[in-house]
Amino acid sequence: MLSLKIAARFLRRSPGQSALIVAGIAVGIATQVFVGSLITSLQADLLAAAVGSSPHITLEAPDGGGIPASFAADAAKSEPLISTAIPVRTLSAIYTSGAESVPLSVTGGDAADLDTIYKLGDKLSAGTYRLDFGEALIGVRFAERYGVHAGDRIELLLPNGRTVDYAVTGVFDLGQGTANERFAFVDAASADEALGFTENECSSVQLQLSDPFASSEIAPRLADALGVVTIDWQEENADLLSGLAAQSGSSVMIQVFVLVAVALGIASTLAISAVQKTRQVGILKALGMSDRAAGRIFLWQAALLGLAGTLAGIALGYALIWSFSFAPVPFSIRPEPTFIAVSAAVGISVALLSSVIPARSTSRLDPIEVIQNG
Amino acid sequence: MSAEHANTPVVQLRGLVKVYDTGEVPFTALRGIDLDVYSGEFIGIIGKSGSGKTTLINMITGIDHPTEGEIVVADTPVHALGENALAKWRGRNIGVVFQFFQLLPTLTILENVLLPMDFCSTYPVRERVPRAMELLEQVELADQAHKLPAALSGGQQQRAAIARALANDPPILAADEPTGNLDSKTAEAVFHLFERLVEQHKTIIMVTHDNDLASRVRRALHVADGEIAEERIHRGRHTGA
Numbered sequence A: 001m002l003s004l005k006i007a008a009r010f011l012r013r014s015p016g017q018s019a020l021i022v023a024g025i026a027v028g029i030a031t032q033v034f035v036g037s038l039i040t041s042l043q044a045d046l047l048a049a050a051v052g053s054s055p056h057i058t059l060e061a062p063d064g065g066g067i068p069a070s071f072a073a074d075a076a077k078s079e080p081l082i083s084t085a086i087p088v089r090t091l092s093a094i095y096t097s098g099a100e101s102v103p104l105s106v107t108g109g110d111a112a113d114l115d116t117i118y119k120l121g122d123k124l125s126a127g128t129y130r131l132d133f134g135e136a137l138i139g140v141r142f143a144e145r146y147g148v149h150a151g152d153r154i155e156l157l158l159p160n161g162r163t164v165d166y167a168v169t170g171v172f173d174l175g176q177g178t179a180n181e182r183f184a185f186v187d188a189a190s191a192d193e194a195l196g197f198t199e200n201e202c203s204s205v206q207l208q209l210s211d212p213f214a215s216s217e218i219a220p221r222l223a224d225a226l227g228v229v230t231i232d233w234q235e236e237n238a239d240l241l242s243g244l245a246a247q248s249g250s251s252v253m254i255q256v257f258v259l260v261a262v263a264l265g266i267a268s269t270l271a272i273s274a275v276q277k278t279r280q281v282g283i284l285k286a287l288g289m290s291d292r293a294a295g296r297i298f299l300w301q302a303a304l305l306g307l308a309g310t311l312a313g314i315a316l317g318y319a320l321i322w323s324f325s326f327a328p329v330p331f332s333i334r335p336e337p338t339f340i341a342v343s344a345a346v347g348i349s350v351a352l353l354s355s356v357i358p359a360r361s362t363s364r365l366d367p368i369e370v371i372q373n374g
Numbered sequence B: 001m002s003a004e005h006a007n008t009p010v011v012q013l014r015g016l017v018k019v020y021d022t023g024e025v026p027f028t029a030l031r032g033i034d035l036d037v038y039s040g041e042f043i044g045i046i047g048k049s050g051s052g053k054t055t056l057i058n059m060i061t062g063i064d065h066p067t068e069g070e071i072v073v074a075d076t077p078v079h080a081l082g083e084n085a086l087a088k089w090r091g092r093n094i095g096v097v098f099q100f101f102q103l104l105p106t107l108t109i110l111e112n113v114l115l116p117m118d119f120c121s122t123y124p125v126r127e128r129v130p131r132a133m134e135l136l137e138q139v140e141l142a143d144q145a146h147k148l149p150a151a152l153s154g155g156q157q158q159r160a161a162i163a164r165a166l167a168n169d170p171p172i173l174a175a176d177e178p179t180g181n182l183d184s185k186t187a188e189a190v191f192h193l194f195e196r197l198v199e200q201h202k203t204i205i206m207v208t209h210d211n212d213l214a215s216r217v218r219r220a221l222h223v224a225d226g227e228i229a230e231e232r233i234h235r236g237r238h239t240g241a
Helices: A003-012 A013-053 A069-077 A111-118 A140-146 A177-182 A188-195 A212-226 A238-276 A280-286 A292-324 A337-354 A357-364 A369-373 B053-061 B081-095 B109-118 B123-139 B152-167 B182-199
Strands: A056-061 A080-099 A100-109 A122-126 A136-139 A153-157 A163-171 A182-185 A205-211 A229-232 B011-022 B026-035 B041-046 B068-073 B094-097 B172-176 B203-208 B218-223 B227-233
Touching: A003 A013, A003 A292, A003 B109, A013 A238, A013 A337, A056 A212, A069 A080, A069 A212, A080 A111, A080 A140, A080 A188, A080 B218, A100 A111, A100 A177, A100 A188, A111 A205, A122 A140, A122 A238, A136 A140, A136 A177, A140 A163, A140 A177, A153 B094, A163 A188, A177 A369, A205 A212, A238 A280, A238 A292, A238 A337, A280 A292, A280 A369, A292 A337, A292 A357, A292 B053, A292 B081, A337 A357, A369 B203, B011 B053, B011 B152, B026 B053, B026 B068, B026 B227, B041 B053, B041 B182, B053 B068, B053 B094, B053 B172, B053 B203, B081 B094, B081 B109, B081 B218, B094 B152, B094 B203, B109 B152, B123 B152, B152 B172, B152 B182, B172 B182, B182 B203
Parallel strands: A100 A182, A136 A163, B041 B203, B041 B218, B094 B172, B172 B203
Antiparallel strands: A056 A205, A056 A229, A080 A100, A080 A153, A080 A205, A122 A163, A136 A182, A153 A163, B011 B026, B011 B068, B218 B227
């Protein structure tokens, strides 16, 4: 601990120099925290917008017919990462308004089940979230375009030529133009009736995962186990994923460059400090300090500077994130504790690594060089 | 061996050669020095600048390494020790006093005196501060203990350096021009301190360019061109054990 005490003294005797190094590390770590949290939040928002309210894996019959509704429970039981599994009925329908015919993609299911994936209850712009027999929810763009309101009735033409009449209970806004115009949700029983399904049949099972990126591993296993075909969101959103990957790559590059700049800053300042302290270290060695203990002085200096700089950097990073909440942008940055912990560990490690050269040159210092030169 | 000393020497130098590689022409600082120093002796090493006297004392303290020859101090073959072992050995066995005091400017006087004890763990932690204060009292600096070296005069700094050199109670004190940077009055006080330490059975080897001081020690060695050119014994001065 003597090395630590001397390291602390060296730092205290050069307050300006110490403050500059701490500030350098702090700015580097703050940039890491801010840019990292910004990219992470942006990606999370993008991901949530893209697949947060849609299935990550869909199970369908290979022949396009129905599959047992019990596959939902079977799938959930076999894969712990599945957070939601619901049986749905899907059918195409035509809505006619005057001379215009509009195709609609209709999903039928239990209202509570559908809400777990599509969060429709939170996305209603009019009406109430309810799907009893013969009731439907329509998109806001469809409603506006064709003048349909909650409480109105709509008539849909099914592929088998039948027409079905639905009472509109609510109007949803999924935040996506096509979905708001071409999607509709109906209750499970009327969808079964329209499709000719029994109560235990469904068109597909829709799954959400606690880690959406695990879909590419889970989907093939489910296909094998249940004899179904799977639709993986990652295959369907290859462009989005390559965009996210590019964003992650640029984020990593920025962070690497920031770390290199921080490391070079600490290393050069510690090297200068080592030269400045050569005489004192020489005296210490002449008095009986071992090579290793002498080298540890600079390791401790780096550790103290790294710790102080990292803590200050995290505080500064949080301050930047907080100040960003006042910026007129449509998203917010959320600090990511794991990412910040990693940044802190990397910051301190880089500081320690930067001290290796001055520590080694100090440990090799021959006291005679100092004593002879007075 | 001097007839006055029946005991084993605490310092034995045999065929000591030091050659510095200074470029094209190597410089020979010591040319086969043989020397015995006995416990309790007060030895003065005098000589002109560049004569090799500082190199000689640096060999004894292990701060510098010989090109040839053997150095045995208190039964330890110093020439055969590695750097770390040498540092530890030096801390325990030799108190070094430098011409320019070499106190650490970032530490207080008390902390400077504590350093050798901390390095070598010669005393339990709880005993170190009382011992350091006792040593500072001995050199009349107890009231300056918590000041930084820069706040003290040259003489006070040298006395603090002597207290530091005594921290581990080493049997030998090696002092390189300890009065070289002091005025005559302060130099006299430091010399008296050394005399008191010899009375306490310390062995002191002091390099000096001051012929007057050299004439007051028991044995004075005149070094010239890397050799002991002359050895003078002053009767009635401090003798070895």
